[in-house]
Amino acid sequence: MTKPPLIILDVxxxxxxxxxxxxxxxxxxxxxxAMRAARKLPASQNRYxxxxxxxEASAMPWTDALADPDELRRCMRDVVALSMLPKAxxxxxxxxxxxxxAGALFTMLRADFVLIMPQNHDTHLTELLRCDPxxxxxxxxxxxxxxxxxxxxxxxxxxxxxxxxxxxxxxxVATAPIGLxxxxxxxxxxFRAAFPTKAERLLLTIGANQxxxxxxxxxxxxxxxxxxxxxxxxxDFIGIASLSGHIQYVNPAGLQSVGLAxxxxxxxLRVLDFVSRENRQVVRKTIWPLVLRTGQWKGxxxxxxxxxxxxxxxxxxxxxxxxxxxxxxxxxATVSRDLSLETHAEAESRHLNETLERRVExxxxxxxxxxxxxxxxxxxxxxxxxxxxxxxDEMFRMxxxxxxxxxxxxxxxxxxxxxxxxxxxxxxxxxxxxxxDRASLAIAQGVASEAAAEALRAxxxxxxxxxxxxxxxxxxxxxxxxxxxxxxxxxxxxxAASPGANLKxxxxxxATHAFVSRVQIQQVLVNLIRNALEAMADQEQREIxxxxxxxxxxxxxxxxxxxxxxxxxxxxxxxxxxxVSSKHNGMGLGLPISRWIIETHGGQLTAESKxxxxxxxxxxxxxxxxxxxx
Numbered sequence: 001m002t003k004p005p006l007i008i009l010d011v012x013x014x015x016x017x018x019x020x021x022x023x024x025x026x027x028x029x030x031x032x033x034a035m036r037a038a039r040k041l042p043a044s045q046n047r048y049x050x051x052x053x054x055x056e057a058s059a060m061p062w063t064d065a066l067a068d069p070d071e072l073r074r075c076m077r078d079v080v081a082l083s084m085l086p087k088a089x090x091x092x093x094x095x096x097x098x099x100x101x102a103g104a105l106f107t108m109l110r111a112d113f114v115l116i117m118p119q120n121h122d123t124h125l126t127e128l129l130r131c132d133p134x135x136x137x138x139x140x141x142x143x144x145x146x147x148x149x150x151x152x153x154x155x156x157x158x159x160x161x162x163x164x165x166x167x168x169x170x171x172x173v174a175t176a177p178i179g180l181x182x183x184x185x186x187x188x189x190x191f192r193a194a195f196p197t198k199a200e201r202l203l204l205t206i207g208a209n210q211x212x213x214x215x216x217x218x219x220x221x222x223x224x225x226x227x228x229x230x231x232x233x234x235x236d237f238i239g240i241a242s243l244s245g246h247i248q249y250v251n252p253a254g255l256q257s258v259g260l261a262x263x264x265x266x267x268x269l270r271v272l273d274f275v276s277r278e279n280r281q282v283v284r285k286t287i288w289p290l291v292l293r294t295g296q297w298k299g300x301x302x303x304x305x306x307x308x309x310x311x312x313x314x315x316x317x318x319x320x321x322x323x324x325x326x327x328x329x330x331x332x333a334t335v336s337r338d339l340s341l342e343t344h345a346e347a348e349s350r351h352l353n354e355t356l357e358r359r360v361e362x363x364x365x366x367x368x369x370x371x372x373x374x375x376x377x378x379x380x381x382x383x384x385x386x387x388x389x390x391x392x393d394e395m396f397r398m399x400x401x402x403x404x405x406x407x408x409x410x411x412x413x414x415x416x417x418x419x420x421x422x423x424x425x426x427x428x429x430x431x432x433x434x435x436x437d438r439a440s441l442a443i444a445q446g447v448a449s450e451a452a453a454e455a456l457r458a459x460x461x462x463x464x465x466x467x468x469x470x471x472x473x474x475x476x477x478x479x480x481x482x483x484x485x486x487x488x489x490x491x492x493x494x495x496a497a498s499p500g501a502n503l504k505x506x507x508x509x510x511a512t513h514a515f516v517s518r519v520q521i522q523q524v525l526v527n528l529i530r531n532a533l534e535a536m537a538d539q540e541q542r543e544i545x546x547x548x549x550x551x552x553x554x555x556x557x558x559x560x561x562x563x564x565x566x567x568x569x570x571x572x573x574x575x576x577x578x579x580v581s582s583k584h585n586g587m588g589l590g591l592p593i594s595r596w597i598i599e600t601h602g603g604q605l606t607a608e609s610k611x612x613x614x615x616x617x618x619x620x621x622x623x624x625x626x627x628x629x630x
Contacts, residue, residue, distance in 0.1 A: 075199045078108040082206045086213055095128065097214035101186075102130040105207045109200050111188045112171065113140055116211055117147055118184045139171050139189075147175070147185055159196075162189070174201060176208035178215070186211055237303075237314065237336040240321075243292065243329055245271040257338050259307030271332075276302040276311040287318065291332055295320045300339065313339040414523070414593065417530075418458040425451035460519050476601075478624050479521075481514045481556065482507055485546055488525035492533070501533055501542035501562075511548040511556045513624035516601055521621060524594040524605075528560040528617050531590065535564035535615065555603065556623045561616040566609040575607055594619075 085100055102114045113131035131140060142162050162171040172195040178184035186208040188196070196204060231238045237254035241247050250266040258274060260266050271288070272280050279301050291297050296319040302311035314336045321331040425447045432444035485505070493500050514521075529544060536542040547559040567575065578592045591605075598605040603620035610616065 075203070078104075078203055079206060081108070082203065082210055085210055086217070094214065094218040097218065098128045098211060099130075101207050101211050101214065102128055105186075105188060105203065106130040108203050109188050109190065109196070110192075111190045111195075113143070113189050115140070115143065115147070115187045115189075116178070117144075117187070118178065118211075118215060143171070143173055143187060143189060146173075147187060172196070174204055176201075176204045178208045179212040184212075184215075234335075237334070237338065239266075239274075239336075240331050240333045241271050242331060245288070245332075247271065247274075248331065254336075257312065258303055259305045265306075274303050276304045278302065278311070288332075291318050291320055292329060295322075301336075303336075313343055315339055414461050414590075415458050417526075418454040418461070421454040422451045422458070425454065457519075461523070476515055476517050478513050478515055479518050481511055481548060481558075484514075484516075484518060484522060485525060485548070485558070488522040489529060489546065491522070492526045492529035501536060501544050504543065504545045506545060506547035508547075508549045508556075510550045511623070514556055515622045515624060520597045521601070524597050524619065525558075525560065527590045527594050531617075532560060532562035532564065532615070536562055539564065550623070551620060554623055555620045557618055557620050559616055559618045561614060563614040566613055566615050567607065572607070572609065576605070 082101075082104060085097075085104065098116050098118075102116055105111065106114045112135050113129065115130075116128040117126070127144070129140065139162050146160060146162075159172065159174040162173060169191045170193075171189045171191055172193065173187055173189040174196040175185050175187045178186055186204065188204055190196075231249075231251045234251060235253050237257050238249075238251040239247065239254055240249040247266050247269050250260070250263060255261070255263065255266060272283060275283050283301070287297050287299075287301075296317075298317045299315075301314055301316045303314050304310075305312055316334055316336045318332065318334045320329050321333055322328065323330050429444045429447045429451065432440045432447065435441075482505075485507070489503055493503075529546075532544050533542070541563065543563050545559070545561040547561070549557050549559075551557050576591050576595050591607075595605040598619045598621070601621050603622070605617065605619040608616045608618070
């Protein structure tokens with residue numbers, strides 16, 4: 001007696017196997033009976049092979065190598081299990097779907113690991129791994145590195161071997177492209193030397209296809225979720241209807257705008273129920289046929305509010321939705337905007353315009369009266385202006401006289417310093433020239449050079465004061481701040497009559513350059529250093545600290561601090577006034593001129609007496625970046 005068919009399996013996508021309409025496996029004990037049964041197969045499946053005790057349709061050539069019927073049954077069971085996975089994915093997220101595929105393949109292939117690497121940024125899933133707990137993580141890391149580097153080249157029947165030095169066994173790795181992109185791949189590995197067999201490779205390919213289905217399923221659901229969220233959160237009226245006019249969907253904003261409580265209230269209505277009575281005829285005879293014929297209509301319509309019955313003006317954009325596969329019309333949708341607020345705003349605007357016109361007329365009358373009053377007062381103002389101009393001219397003459405006196409005193413104060421240095425240098429040169437040795441002559445040349453430098457400096461002071469009297473463009477450029485401070489220090493110490501002092505430099509490494517007039521800033525530094533030396537003239541310990549720091553991206557602060565007795569209270573409040581000095585022979589112009597120089601550079605000069613003795617003068621100057629901006 002012949003045995004009944006072992007398995008009859010109809011698949012919805014037979015092209016994934018052999019391209020036939022069905023897959024049939026028959027098992028008989030009698031070869032003649034098997035031949036007769038095979039000849040009864042459909043014409044598309046009439047290619048078969050006969051084996052002792054078994055007959056198979058040639059639509060599944062991979063089963064030829066399976067001599068054991070139990071193995072064949074197991075493979076077919078696994079194929080069915082993998083094929084049935086998508087039916088359980090209705091409420092799964094992407095990670096759980098991939099995990100179900102990896103778990104099934106891990107068991108079916110008896111693999112040591114299964115790795116899914118989609119590498120699609122839309123999926124937010126970089127990889128998913130199932131592996132034997134005893135598997136060396138270094139082996140998986142090596143597989144992962146190879147796939148990341150070369151997986152674009154992996155396709156069907158591709159694989160590689162990972163040597164395991166600790167166990168002496170090699171990990172056989174098989175791959176299958178997922179189909180989501182050229183970089184998406186599914187890989188499985190086993191220490192079995194025969195891995196993968198043809199059946200195992202078929203299962204791996206089916207798993208990759210199911211992974212692609214999972215990704216597409218997830219992406220489709222994601223698109224639906226995004227559309228639903230967009231429609232649900234939109235403030236516009238969004239609705240979808242059938243071609244016959246039955247309502248299929250209205251978003252929450254649309255329900256609220258027409259006074260409906262729930263979506264079920266809308267589903268019981270038709271499109272014309274939403275339109276005011278005055279517009280229903282034009283919608284039925286003109287707009288709806290036009291949308292079905294051309295695909296779109298846009299214009300203004302009055303919809304009805306179901307609570308109050310009042311019409312609501314809407315800007316309606318109505319369009320047809322076609323089936324992407326057949327191109328046939330499927331639905332009619334609308335995205336409409338409530339114009340009631342705009343209509344109210346237009347009415348308010350007209351009212352405001354009318355009110356404004358009346359107010360303008362009234363204000364014009366008031367302005368005409370005010371104009372007459374102003375004309376009556378004009379003569380008196382002109383007389384007052386004449387008296388003011390006369391007084392202003394007199395004040396200007398007095399100011400120029402005072403400024404000229406201050407300028408003369410300033411010139412005398414500033415030029416006295418280089419002249420004193422020139423006199424001292426020339427006297428020293430005269431004494432040195434009376435000697436005949438070469439060393440004295442060499443020193444005399446150096447002293448004479450210093451005298452010449454002081455003469456040039458006196459000339460520069462006079463030129464600067466001429467610029468003050470006749471303003472010209474200031475010669476400012478980017479200067480090296482540290483070099484400028486060192487030169488001013490040497491100049492102040494070299495020409496000072498009092499004993500020298502110990503100089504300490506605390507320079508900020510970030511404050512490298514400044515946008516200044518070199519001569520003017522060095523004049524300020526020389527004046528402040530000399531004042532510090534004179535303040536400490538009676539002390540045994542004399543120390544001056546020169547410091548810089550960056551205030552912000554535009555200004556640099558420079559500090560000149562001494563350890564002298566400080567500034568007396570009666571002088572501190574008038575320190576920067578002209579002709580105010582604590583020195584018995586001082587003219588009191590050095591600090592006012594220094595402040596004027598710093599202020600013309602856009603900075604400030606301040607003084608501070610320390611509690612334990614000493615004075616600190618601080619001034620700010622533009623940094624290098626200000627010069628670049630100019």
